[in-house]
Amino acid sequence: MLTIIDLIPSGKECAISRERLVQKADLAGLIPHEVKDKDRYVRLLISEARNHDVIVSKPSGGYYVPKAADLHELQIYVKQEKARAFDILATVSYAERVCEDLIHGRITEIKRENQRT
Secondary structure, eight states: OOOGGGGSOBSGGGOBOHHHHHHHHHHTTOSOTTOSOHHHHHHHHHHHHTTTSOOEEOTTSOEEBOOGGGHHHHHHHHHHHHHHHHHHHHHHHHHHHHHHHHHTTSOSSOOOTTOOO
């Protein structure tokens, strides 16, 4: 069975744009007919594939499966994604603390940081 990873080339020099990947995925039957936002659906497929395959997205656009020669780019990608993950974790951690404060009655309202009182 064909998957999104089969449509993503190996090597940075062969990176495929998301627009082209959406077209290929649609032609290959990977996108159900009822899906309205095909781009979003392909991003979901890529996200799921990244759980078991390394798919690098180039800053200038395009996706590829790295080769050994792409080590430097892979290192940059890992560093970039770790930074994004830490930012998301910090945001969620704050929201989680606010939830706990509400649950345990430590606060009764959520105030904005810059809200005037």
